[in-house]
Amino acid sequence: MSDKTYPVPAEWAARAFLDADEYAAMYQASVADPDGFWAEHGKRIHWFSPFTTVKNTSFIPGQVSIKWFEDGITNVAYNCIDRHLAERADQVAIIWEGDNPSESKTITYGELAAEVNKFANVLRNRDVQKGDRVTIYMPMIPEAAYAMLACARLGAIHSVVFGGFSPDSLAGRISDCESRCIITADEGLRGGRKVPLKANVDAAIERLGGGVDHVIVVRRTGGAVNMEPIRDVWYHEAADLVSDECPAEHMNAEDPLFILYTSGSTGKPKGVLHTTGGYLVYASMTHQYVFDYHEGDVYWCTADVGWVTGHSYIVYGPLANGATTLMFEGVPNYPSVSRFWEVIDKHQVNIFYTAPTAIRALMQSGEEPVRKTSRASLRLLGSVGEPINPEAWEWYHRVVGEGRCPIVDTWWQTETGGILITPLPGATALKPGSATHPFFGVKPEVVDAEGKVLDGATEGNLVIADSWPGQMRTVYGDHERFEQTYFATYPGKYFTGDGCRRDADGYYWITGRVDDVINVSGHRMGTAEVESALVAHPNVSEAAVVGFPHDIKGQGIYAYVTLMADVQPSEELRKELVAWVRKEIGPIASPDLIQFAPGLPKTRSGKIMRRILRKIAEDQFENLGDTSTLADPGVVDDLVTNRQNKK
Numbered sequence: 001m002s003d004k005t006y007p008v009p010a011e012w013a014a015r016a017f018l019d020a021d022e023y024a025a026m027y028q029a030s031v032a033d034p035d036g037f038w039a040e041h042g043k044r045i046h047w048f049s050p051f052t053t054v055k056n057t058s059f060i061p062g063q064v065s066i067k068w069f070e071d072g073i074t075n076v077a078y079n080c081i082d083r084h085l086a087e088r089a090d091q092v093a094i095i096w097e098g099d100n101p102s103e104s105k106t107i108t109y110g111e112l113a114a115e116v117n118k119f120a121n122v123l124r125n126r127d128v129q130k131g132d133r134v135t136i137y138m139p140m141i142p143e144a145a146y147a148m149l150a151c152a153r154l155g156a157i158h159s160v161v162f163g164g165f166s167p168d169s170l171a172g173r174i175s176d177c178e179s180r181c182i183i184t185a186d187e188g189l190r191g192g193r194k195v196p197l198k199a200n201v202d203a204a205i206e207r208l209g210g211g212v213d214h215v216i217v218v219r220r221t222g223g224a225v226n227m228e229p230i231r232d233v234w235y236h237e238a239a240d241l242v243s244d245e246c247p248a249e250h251m252n253a254e255d256p257l258f259i260l261y262t263s264g265s266t267g268k269p270k271g272v273l274h275t276t277g278g279y280l281v282y283a284s285m286t287h288q289y290v291f292d293y294h295e296g297d298v299y300w301c302t303a304d305v306g307w308v309t310g311h312s313y314i315v316y317g318p319l320a321n322g323a324t325t326l327m328f329e330g331v332p333n334y335p336s337v338s339r340f341w342e343v344i345d346k347h348q349v350n351i352f353y354t355a356p357t358a359i360r361a362l363m364q365s366g367e368e369p370v371r372k373t374s375r376a377s378l379r380l381l382g383s384v385g386e387p388i389n390p391e392a393w394e395w396y397h398r399v400v401g402e403g404r405c406p407i408v409d410t411w412w413q414t415e416t417g418g419i420l421i422t423p424l425p426g427a428t429a430l431k432p433g434s435a436t437h438p439f440f441g442v443k444p445e446v447v448d449a450e451g452k453v454l455d456g457a458t459e460g461n462l463v464i465a466d467s468w469p470g471q472m473r474t475v476y477g478d479h480e481r482f483e484q485t486y487f488a489t490y491p492g493k494y495f496t497g498d499g500c501r502r503d504a505d506g507y508y509w510i511t512g513r514v515d516d517v518i519n520v521s522g523h524r525m526g527t528a529e530v531e532s533a534l535v536a537h538p539n540v541s542e543a544a545v546v547g548f549p550h551d552i553k554g555q556g557i558y559a560y561v562t563l564m565a566d567v568q569p570s571e572e573l574r575k576e577l578v579a580w581v582r583k584e585i586g587p588i589a590s591p592d593l594i595q596f597a598p599g600l601p602k603t604r605s606g607k608i609m610r611r612i613l614r615k616i617a618e619d620q621f622e623n624l625g626d627t628s629t630l631a632d633p634g635v636v637d638d639l640v641t642n643r644q645n646k647k
């Protein structure tokens with residue numbers, strides 16, 4: 001932990017929307033009278049027909065229900081596009097920077113309107129209607145945003161699946177929400193390498209044995225792909241036949257906008273459901289205040305649209321605010337480790353939002369690749385996805401931001417829809433590694449294992465005591481799981497799954513997940529998912545997966561694997577298992593370490609004691625805790641000896 005404090009720079013105090021006193025007053029108002037506060041701020045988006053009620057929410061187990069602005073009528077795409085046309089048809093909405101530095105383009109709001117309308121008409125011609133689910137499996141090209149906005153325009157519910165997921169993972173997500181229409185590209189392009197997106201879609205549909213009526217294929221690389229007659233269509237051919245006008249469907253505030261699958265501590269990924277009005281109010285408001293977005297600023301969030309960060313802070317928040325948002329197809333180290341900084345200079349980026357894992361990876365190449373670029377346009381830096389260690393924070397601040405740019409360390413989750421705990425650049429003195437204070441309307445509490453609310457400087461589990469407009473509404477198709485996962489542990493409160501410390505100044509420090517979710521390079525992974533992939537291999541009898549501290553990724557994946565009786569451990573098998581998991585789930589789930597274990601530590605009732613496995617993976621052998629309930633204590637000695645041998 002670092003106890004250094006960085007005061008708000010004078011320049012920021014003068015230019016920002018809010019200073020410290022204004023933040024404090026507004027925060028007080030937001031929690032004292034949520035109805036009054038959000039009635040006012042709900043007006044920041046355009047409503048075809050205004051809401052007359054504001055907050056109608058219950059966290060009580062058995063009757064969890066979350067509704068905001070419930071009788072208001074609006075449309076997200078209308079808010080992100082049409083509403084701006086009178087004033088900014090010629091302003092750039094999206095700057096697209098390709099994987100290859102020689103490729104980039106800009107799309108104005110006027111052009112965005114035409115593109116999204118065409119895309120919506122292509123969908124409409126394939127009978128996509130309000131409430132239908134559409135799966136989007138795309139590279140980071142403007143068409144990914146057009147596709148999302150086209151769904152929003154028609155009232156169809158999109159489910160974006162990250163392009164790094166395997167055909168199996170994709171198939172699971174298509175079938176869970178019963179998408180009959182899939183939007184993809186021939187191939188993706190990342191770091192000079194091609195990703196076979198269309199081939200993966202074909203494999204996923206084959207695994208499902210059908211059920212998909214339409215596959216719309218955007219041409220990106222021009223690589224050869226199989227096109228199934230009738231089912232598959234090239235987007236450019238279909239788009240040529242349709243008009244660039246398409247009315248925006250009138251949507252109720254609580255009509256679903258999108259599903260996004262995310263990993264939990266048990267079972268298969270959950271379809272997190274977000275709705276229309278509250279989500280957009282919250283995404284746009286956080287985008288404006290957290291990034292202090294002013295007219296004319298160029299804003300760049302390096303996430304992929306396959307994650308919630310891409311939804312809220314590349315597409316919906318920025319576009320609802322009439323911003324210029326940069327969309328990057330590539331990776332931080334291609335063609336060189338200066339790429340981020342070169343893109344910042346090329347497009348004169350003012351606000352830059354990335355993940356700690358990228359910072360840590362780039363730090364390894366030293367300061368020179370950064371210093372050789374100007375970055376004079378930069379004014380604000382942001383961090384998201386995992387705790388940022390103070391060393392990485394200091395480097396980001398001193399080297400990337402030349403000491404002049406505040407860093408907003410934004411804590412939130414797929415479930416929260418938008419940022420919940422964060423500094424505001426003109427209002428908050430920063431402490432490296434702390435996400436600092438709650439955003440408007442957010443009531444964080446630190447509780448102990450029994451749910452007792454802890455006061456003052458303390459440490460425990462992070463819960464949120466009341467609803468905010470961007471909150472997820474349910475797990476798609478499984479409201480019971482929604483209640484169980486988030487409202488049963490601490491009845492009446494939203495349980496985040498994160499541990500948290502609050503210091504004497506009231507600053508929040510997120511310490512990481514306290515459940516069986518691990519965070520690998522800012523990507524969320526359920527240990528149970530990796531385990532079930534491993535045990536699906538014919539040579540594996542049992543597997544237990546835990547996270548361990550990793551210099552670059554934050555957490556790495558540590559897998560303990562027990563083989564079938566007649567199988568011998570080998571280097572070859574180890575490699576095969578890594579490849580197997582990549583194939584089953586996707587490259588982001590590759591185990592970093594596999595330890596062959598003749599036995600796993602279990603209680604007498606057969607429950608695997610993960611606490612012990614975590615300690616061994618963390619190299620904390622002296623600190624294994626109570627092992628008296630183990631069925632066979634000898635197993636642990638074995639594991640420790642093996643772990644130590646490998647060091």
Ligand code: WT7
Pocket residue numbers: 262308309383384385386387388409410411412413414415435496497498510511512513519522523524
């Ligand atoms: C988990 C949510 C929110 C968009 C990206 C991740 C961790 C996220 C921070 C932060 C410490 C953070 C938490 C959280 N996390 N941001 N600034 N400081 N931890 O979304 O995949 O739903 O993961 O990411 O552990 O629970 P996600």
